[in-house]
Amino acid sequence: MRLRKSLIAVLAAGLVLSACSGKSTSSTTTATGGNATGTDGPHKPGGTVTIANTTGQTWPCQFNPFNPAQNQEALGFVYEPLVHVSVVGDSKETPMLATAYKWSADLKSLVFTIRDGVKWSDGQAFSADDVAYTFNLMKEHPALDLFALWTGAGLTGVTAAGNQVTMTFSKPAKPYFYNVADQVGIVPKHIFSTGAAAAKPDTFTNPKPIGTGPFLMGTCGPNNIEYTANPTYWQAGKPYIQKIEYPAYLDNAPANNDLASGKAQWGGQFIPNIKSFYLAKSQDNHTWSPPLLNVGLFPNLDPSHAATSKLAVRQAIAAALDRNQIALIGEGGQQPAANQTGVVIPTFQKYFDQAALTSAGYDKPNADKAKQLLASAGYSPSNPLKLTVISITGYTDWDASLAVVKQQLQPIGIDLTVDDLAQQTFLNKLYTGDFDLAYYSEQNSGPSPYYELRQLLYSKNSAPIGKNASSNFERYHNDQADQLLDQYATADDATQVSIVKQLSALMLQDVPMIPTTGSVDWFQYNTSDILGWPTPDNPYAEPSPYKIPDNEQVMLHLYSKAAQK
Amino acid sequence: MRYVLRRLGFFALTLWAALTINFFLPRFMPGSPLQALRARTYNKLSPAALEEMLTSFGYKPHENVGVQYLDYLGHMFTGNWGVSIGSALGQPITQIVGQALPWTLGLVGVATVLAFVAGTVIGVVAGWRRGGTLDAILPSVFVVTSALPYFWVGLLLILVFSVWTGGWLPSDFNYDSNLQPGFNPEFIGNVLRHAVLPGLTIFITAVGGWVLTMRNNMITTLAEDYIRMGRAKGLANRKIMYQYAARNAFLPNLSGFAMSLGFVISGAILVEYVFNYPGLGYLLYNAVQNTDYPMMQVLFMLFTVAVLVSVLLCDFATAWLDPRSRAKG
Numbered sequence: 001m002r003l004r005k006s007l008i009a010v011l012a013a014g015l016v017l018s019a020c021s022g023k024s025t026s027s028t029t030t031a032t033g034g035n036a037t038g039t040d041g042p043h044k045p046g047g048t049v050t051i052a053n054t055t056g057q058t059w060p061c062q063f064n065p066f067n068p069a070q071n072q073e074a075l076g077f078v079y080e081p082l083v084h085v086s087v088v089g090d091s092k093e094t095p096m097l098a099t100a101y102k103w104s105a106d107l108k109s110l111v112f113t114i115r116d117g118v119k120w121s122d123g124q125a126f127s128a129d130d131v132a133y134t135f136n137l138m139k140e141h142p143a144l145d146l147f148a149l150w151t152g153a154g155l156t157g158v159t160a161a162g163n164q165v166t167m168t169f170s171k172p173a174k175p176y177f178y179n180v181a182d183q184v185g186i187v188p189k190h191i192f193s194t195g196a197a198a199a200k201p202d203t204f205t206n207p208k209p210i211g212t213g214p215f216l217m218g219t220c221g222p223n224n225i226e227y228t229a230n231p232t233y234w235q236a237g238k239p240y241i242q243k244i245e246y247p248a249y250l251d252n253a254p255a256n257n258d259l260a261s262g263k264a265q266w267g268g269q270f271i272p273n274i275k276s277f278y279l280a281k282s283q284d285n286h287t288w289s290p291p292l293l294n295v296g297l298f299p300n301l302d303p304s305h306a307a308t309s310k311l312a313v314r315q316a317i318a319a320a321l322d323r324n325q326i327a328l329i330g331e332g333g334q335q336p337a338a339n340q341t342g343v344v345i346p347t348f349q350k351y352f353d354q355a356a357l358t359s360a361g362y363d364k365p366n367a368d369k370a371k372q373l374l375a376s377a378g379y380s381p382s383n384p385l386k387l388t389v390i391s392i393t394g395y396t397d398w399d400a401s402l403a404v405v406k407q408q409l410q411p412i413g414i415d416l417t418v419d420d421l422a423q424q425t426f427l428n429k430l431y432t433g434d435f436d437l438a439y440y441s442e443q444n445s446g447p448s449p450y451y452e453l454r455q456l457l458y459s460k461n462s463a464p465i466g467k468n469a470s471s472n473f474e475r476y477h478n479d480q481a482d483q484l485l486d487q488y489a490t491a492d493d494a495t496q497v498s499i500v501k502q503l504s505a506l507m508l509q510d511v512p513m514i515p516t517t518g519s520v521d522w523f524q525y526n527t528s529d530i531l532g533w534p535t536p537d538n539p540y541a542e543p544s545p546y547k548i549p550d551n552e553q554v555m556l557h558l559y560s561k562a563a564q565k
Numbered sequence: 566m567r568y569v570l571r572r573l574g575f576f577a578l579t580l581w582a583a584l585t586i587n588f589f590l591p592r593f594m595p596g597s598p599l600q601a602l603r604a605r606t607y608n609k610l611s612p613a614a615l616e617e618m619l620t621s622f623g624y625k626p627h628e629n630v631g632v633q634y635l636d637y638l639g640h641m642f643t644g645n646w647g648v649s650i651g652s653a654l655g656q657p658i659t660q661i662v663g664q665a666l667p668w669t670l671g672l673v674g675v676a677t678v679l680a681f682v683a684g685t686v687i688g689v690v691a692g693w694r695r696g697g698t699l700d701a702i703l704p705s706v707f708v709v710t711s712a713l714p715y716f717w718v719g720l721l722l723i724l725v726f727s728v729w730t731g732g733w734l735p736s737d738f739n740y741d742s743n744l745q746p747g748f749n750p751e752f753i754g755n756v757l758r759h760a761v762l763p764g765l766t767i768f769i770t771a772v773g774g775w776v777l778t779m780r781n782n783m784i785t786t787l788a789e790d791y792i793r794m795g796r797a798k799g800l801a802n803r804k805i806m807y808q809y810a811a812r813n814a815f816l817p818n819l820s821g822f823a824m825s826l827g828f829v830i831s832g833a834i835l836v837e838y839v840f841n842y843p844g845l846g847y848l849l850y851n852a853v854q855n856t857d858y859p860m861m862q863v864l865f866m867l868f869t870v871a872v873l874v875s876v877l878l879c880d881f882a883t884a885w886l887d888p889r890s891r892a893k894g
Contacts, residue, residue, distance in 0.1 A: 057851055058664065058843050060649075060656035068606045068615060069654035143617030146610040202621040203648075203655055221746065222664050222843065223738070250841035254737045261732075424596025424856060427604055443607035471608060 045229065047560020048243040049530055052255040052264035053545045058222035058248045063209035065185040066144040066202060076552035077227055077244065078121075078211035079185030082112055082131065084553055085178050088290045088347055088521070089539040091447040094553065097131070097186055097212060098165075107172035107490055110180070112165045118234040120188045122210045132160035133189040135167070143202040147179040155180075172489040175454075178446055185549065186212065214239040214556055223248050240559035241530070259524050260285070266554075267524035268544040270397070274334060274524075284528040288535060288543060290347050291518025292445035293452050294338045295398070297389065297405070298430070298438040298474045298513055302465050307385055308436050312377040314511035318362055320370035320412045321405065327517045330401025338515035339363075341504035342456065343449045346536075351449050351500040360508040370412040384415040389437035390429055393420040398439055401516060430473050433465040441519040442471060450488055450496065453503045456513055457481040476512035521547060532557040572880050576873055583869040588637050591861045594853075598624050598650045601856045605652065623859065624650045641866050651857025658863050661848065666830075668739050669837070669844030672760050674829045676767035681822050683768075684775025689811045691776065692783025704777060711773025719766045719839035726762060735759045737841040763840040767833055771825075775818065782814035789813075820879045827875030831868040 055072075063074040075081075082098035085091055098112040118126040135158040138145040149155045154170035167180065188210050191197055197204040209217050212234065215227040227244040247264075249255040256271045258264040260281045271278050271287075279285050297317065299308035307313050323337035338344065340362040343352045357363050371380070379385040389405075391398050399420065406416040416437075421429065429435050442455045455461055455471035459482050462472035469475065484499050484506075491499055507513070523543035525533045534543045534554060541553035602615050616626075625633060640646060646658040653661055691700045710718075727736035740746070740755045786792065787810050795805045834846035841847070845864060852860035 055652075057652045060653045060661075062655055064655070066618075067655055068602065068610055068618065069652060141617075143614055143621050146614045146618075148611035148614060151613065152611065200621065202618055205655060219745075223740070250843065250847065251737060254841065257732075422595070423604060423854070424594070424600060427600050428595050431600070444609040470612065 042237050043240045043532075043559035044563045045237075045240050045242055046563025047241050047529060047558075048245060049241050049266055049555070049558060050245040050247070050258070050264040051266045051268075051545045052247075052249060052259045052524075053266075053268040054249045054252050054255045056250055058250075059220060059225055059246075061207060061220040061222070061225070062205045063217060064201075064204050064206040065187060065209075066138075066146065068146060071185070072546055072548055073225060073246070074206070074209055074211075075185045076213065076549035077215040077555065078209045078213045078217060079187060079549075080211065080213045080552060081182050081185060081549045083181040084541070084549060085182040085447050086540055086550070086553070087292065087445055087447045087542050088534075089541070090350070092540070094540075097126070098181070101181065103174065107174050108169045110167045110169070110173070110177070112167075112181075114160075114163045114165060115234065116163060118212050119232050120190075120210050120212055121216055121230055121232065122188075123232075124188065124190055126186075126188070126212050128160035128163050128165045130189045131165045131186050132158050133193065134184065134186050137187070137192060137201055138184075141201055147176075147183060149176065149180060149184075153179065175450065175489050178451075182549065213552060215244060218243075235556065238556050240532075240563070241555060244555065259526070262526050262528060265526040265528075265530050266545050268522045268546045269524060270334070270522055271524065272397075273332065278524060282526070282528070284526050285524065286527060286533075287524045289334065289520035289523050290536070290539065290543070291336050291338075291344045291520045292347060292542075293441050293443070293519040294342060294344060294513070294515035295335070295401075295439070295441040295517050295519045296338060296513055296515035298435075298440055299511075300433060300436055300438075300474060301477075301512060302433060302475045304465060305436055307377075307387060310377050311511065312373045313379075313385065314514065316370040316373035316377070316412060317409065317414065318511050318514045319366045319373060320408055320414075321514070321516060322365040322408055323516055325408070326401050326404045329404050331397050331517050335397075335517040335520050338518050340508055340511070340515065342453055342507040342513070342515060343500065343504055344452070344518055348449045348500075351497055351504075353501045353504050356501070356505055356508060362508060365408070367412055374413050379413045381411065381413040384413045386415045386417070387436050388417045388419050389439055390419045390421055390426055390435045391439040392423050392426045394423075402439055405516065431468040433463075433469065433473065433475055438473065440473070444471075448496065449500050449503075450485075453500065453507075454485050454488075457503060457506065458485050474512050476510070478506060478510065478512075481506050529561050530558050531561055532559050568884055569881070572877060576877050579873055580869065583873070584638060584641060584866060585634075587862050587865040587869070588634055590865075591853075591856070591858050592630075594856060596856050597626065598856045598858060599626070601651065601854075602654070605855070618654075619650050622650050622655055623647045637862065641862070646863045647859040649852075649857055649860050651852055651855030651860055658859055661860070662845070662863060662867070665843055665845050665848050668842060669830065669846065672764055672842060672844060673767060673833055673836075673846075674826075675760075676764040677771060677825055677829050679764075680768045680771035681775050681818075681825070684772040685779050685811075685815065685818060687772075688776045688779025689783055689806065689814070692780040692787065692814070693806050693810070695784060695787075700780070704780060707773030707776045709773075710769050711771075711777065713770055715766060715770055715833055715835040716839050718769055719763065719836055722762045722766055723839075734761050736762060739843055759842075763833075763836050763842050766836050766840075778821065779814065779818055782817055783810060786810045786814040820883060823875050823879035823882065824872070827872035830871040831864075 060070060062070050063078065065071050065074040065079045080096050082096060083101065084094040084096050097115055097118065099115050100113040102111045112131065114128040114131055120126055139150045153173055153176040155167060156170050157168045159166050191210050192201055214230050214233045216230050218226040218228040225246040229239050229242045233239065252269060255269050256277065259267040259269060260278050262282060274287060279287065299314050301309050303309050318340050327333060327335055327337040339357055341353055341357050345352050361369060374380065374385065389402060391402055399418065402418045406418065409416050430438050430440060442452050444455060445451060457476055458472060459477040461470045462475050462477065463469040481503060484502050488496055488499050521542050521544040534541050540557065541550035543554065545551055598619055599612065599616055602619065603612060649656050649658060649661060687703060691703055694700055723736040726734045735758055739759050740752065744752050744755055746752060792805060792809055795809050830845060834850060837844045837846035838850055848860065849864045852864060
């Protein structure tokens with residue numbers, strides 16, 4: 001999934017389009033996985049899955065699961081988490097290397113029961129020791145602690161006893177369960193405590209990864225990684241698929257071509273004009289790209305930015321935007337419209353408060369209201385407010401969306417200028433607060449809207465202008481929001497829903513960010529031979545091949561039709 | 566001898582200046598490797614851990630720039646080039662460059678040589694038959710082709726030979742990723758097929774320049790007295806054309822060719838980018854995108870050295886071929 005080279009992709013797609021005009025057929029996409037309902041049952045082994053996911057570089061053939069640039073090739077397929085949490089599937093949990101877990105009453109201690117009978121792919125037995133070792137290694141080497149578990153999450157100790165691993169925290173740590181249980185891949189102690197790995201686990205190249213996962217790294221070259229099924233995998237009979245081909249795609253265009261031709265069956269691509277380019281090519285081509293985060297306008301709330309720190313201006317923008325149009329024209333309908341509550345639907349439907357959205361008046365575009373609001377701030381079509389929005393060069397879909405935004409804001413009296421910047425320059429400005437409006441998206445999705453709203457609204461994620469903010473780029477500070485976010489850690493499920501709804505109310509009241517469209521997990525799949533894909537009806541995992549460790553769940557569900565005969 | 570020494574001194578000075586710029590220029594770019602890594606990992610990971618990680622791989626944002634600069638100069642000469650801190654985080658630069666270099670040399674090198682040879686031959690013939698059909702058509706065509714931008718020709722070729730013909734020729738990459746590299750006809754054929762379009766792009770845009778200069782040199786040379794003398798003596802046309810005219814007309818082109826060979830190593834960045842050809846040009850593009858200082862430093866260094874060495878060799882060759890240049894020194 002790489003948007004940055006979409007310029008050429010769009011050019012190429014334009015060429016393709018003009019080449020096959022007249023051939024375009026309308027295709028209805030019902031995202032069916034093709035598997036008969038509920039038959040997740042045993043299948044015969046066989047088949048190969050080829051992944052098309054643009055990485056923009058050839059493979060380094062290093063499989064250190066702690067290396068943030070390379071863990072996509074190692075986690076999931078080779079290294080497994082303790083518990084898988086499905087972000088898109090209402091946080092449904094699948095026990096992996098842990099069979100069970102239990103929180104203490106004060107939510108400061110977490111005990112995992114570790115699975116028996118699991119073997120590392122070199123034949124050695126897996127045990128609770130490996131789990132404790134993995135987490136303690138992260139304490140010893142802060143470079144490995146990618147989720148700041150020992151610092152931010154307040155982890156204070158991890159010990160193994162028998163088949164149990166106990167984690168203690170300095171504060172209630174329930175929101176970090178996703179990171180601890182799902183995002184960390186367990187590594188073998190007997191490898192990481194000796195030789196090169198022990199000396200420098202962070203720069204360890206790990207060319208032959210030893211894991212517990214369903215696949216073994218078979219061969220790796222700069223152009224392709226081939227994974228083969230692990231014959232001693234602890235889930236008997238799985239994986240059904242015997243081989244994964246993971247070619248290195250430097251650009252979207254070839255990856256999209258391979259998907260369209262069926263050469264690759266599993267895609268995580270942005271495909272412009274997906275209907276004619278991909279879906280119309282075969283009845284077996286499907287797509288389901290669930291939204292997980294919001295894309296939208298980040299207004300600078302710092303008083304030094306006079307216009308955007310004014311509530312009426314932000315309210316006017318939020319009221320003026322026709323988000324369906326933006327999604328339809330800017331994103332070609334491939335990313336759904338967002339809403340001002342900040343809750344991404346349908347993914348997080350149960351947290352969504354339609355009544356609040358309607359009563360706040362943001363349920364549909366209202367140009368008159370927007371005009372009035374803007375007039376109260378002293379601007380009008382005859383005396384327009386001049387604003388500049390920064391965006392990233394090469395993100396052509398965002399450019400298209402912003403063109404629609406500009407058009408919609410014109411009549412109410414806002415003259416928007418789009419300033420496309422190189423990614424590095426853009427991020428510099430975004431982090432340090434050097435912008436009026438920025439078009440961006442929080443990046444880090446989690447199993448509920450809390451994770452995004454926390455990044456967006458928590459004042460500790462912000463910083464004064466000129467200093468790097470970690471995620472609250474608009475510089476929002478509201479004690480009530482901070483309190484709500486703090487309470488979430490100890491709240492039960494029902495209270496958590498109510499907290500998210502209260503945070504939504506703040507989104508409606510203060511308009512700290514103006515969502516326009518959803519940001520999705522790009523996912524395309526071909527069912528001519530391979531079945532068992534995640535679907536809206538069976539969202540057992542995040543479907544993109546670049547989502548780790550969800551890629552493992554997908555591979556454990558897939559099977560080959562041809563092999564069943 | 567004094568000439569050679571002066572050239573060598575100039576070489577050393579230029580190299581030092583280029584290396585110094587190579588070190589500082591990337592650091593003046595907006596952004597940092599840390600920021601690039603944060604963006605690439607979706608801002609999901611702890612910045613502190615990422616900084617530690619980059620430090621382990623040799624990124625030292627807090628160390629004195631002077632010390633870093635001296636270290637860097639030393640490393641450039643000892644070949645201790647470190648590891649990538651960009652998108653191939655942790656992969657040794659020598660390995661990355663080693664993988665990319667043959668592809669660039671093969672593609673851009675061969676295309677450049679072919680363009681030079683073909684351009685020279687066409688130029689000789691066009692100049693010889695001045696005013697003929699060939700001479701009437703070709704120069705005007707080549708004025709146009711040599712002015713075409715690389716990437717545009719590339720996109721056009723992709724459209725015609727790959728898209729319209731339904732994938733007749735591959736439009737990207739160096740070989741099909743489902744093949745295992747090896748010396749067998751299938752693999753070699755595949756590599757060649759993948760090289761056709763990018764090679765043709767370079768050929769089309771480069772050949773025009775050679776044709777035009779060669780033709781013009783040829784015309785000037787043909788006006789010389791010794792050509793008239795040859796004709797008067799009744800030498801065969803072919804002999805005059807190749808051995809008397811072309812040989813002399815060829816000299817200025819040769820030095821131009823030596824220079825262009827120096828630029829081969831930097832690849833045709835745009836061509837490699839359009840065709841996703843994993844050569845050095847593509848690497849440079851990626852390194853800049855990801856603020857990969859070590860990678861950029863090594864690539865710039867290689868490019869500079871390649872150009873400087875070819876200029877140096879060209880100087881020596883000229884000194885050897887043309888006594889006048891020595892006399893002036």
